[in-house]
Amino acid sequence: MQVKIKNAQLGQAIDLLFHLSLKGKQSRHRTKFVKLLAERSKEVEEQRKQLAEEHANKDDEDKPIIKDDKYDIVDQESFQTDIQELYNEEIVIEGGDNQGMLKTVKKILDECDKTFSGQEAVVYDYICEQFEGGDE
Template identity: 40%
Template sequence: MKIAIQKGKIVSIINFMYEEVTVVRKQSRMRRAFIDLLKEKQEAYNKERTLILEENAQKDEKGKAIVKSNGDYDIVDTVAFYMDLKELNEEEIFIEGSDHREMLRTVKVMLRKLEDREYGGLKSEIYDYLCDQFELDEEETTAPEGGEK
């Protein structure tokens, strides 16, 4: 199994998993592993975002990005900055492989259990996005390990 997640949605997915998914035992451990993995990806995203800020900021005489007193960068070209940021947000991270197979299967089961809940706003958008990424609407094409379909 392999899933792709847009970098700009990582924080919302982490929040959704914390707020909406109530689990115990193995599912709790797998949710924690999924969230921890997403947090690692978010840290890398934050570094990339800072680089974009620094690249698009006005520079001082030493060539360092100027940061205003309120902590914001002094952006020179906001259009270029927002285009770069939009591109970064739409880039995808991939989670796949044997190391994450059980975690991904378990998260998929957790998401299936949430099918009858009603969501609104951002929660609805994130749930639908996760369903698409985990392909919940598609039929299983292979039998589970050790059993028949």
């Protein structure tokens, strides 16, 4: 089994899974899965910051200029293109040592009796699709 989740969806996926009421093995495997996503989310944030620094105006000491707690970006269009590319990349979680965890999380999603609406329903559908596509 293999599951792919876009960087742009990490935060919402973490939030949705984190708030499911689970016990025992299901809770442990969900927590392990969420930790993998959280680690990737942290990496993505660091990469986003690096991109902002690269695209920012520099001061006399070649350090990025920050105004109102935001980087002073030179070329917004180029920066947004790079950010979009970063957000479209995916974390790929393969079977192997993660096989049991992935099967458990898939079962949690398949058997979930919580009612989702609005954005939460969209995120739930996205996560389910990623697990369905990973059965190959």
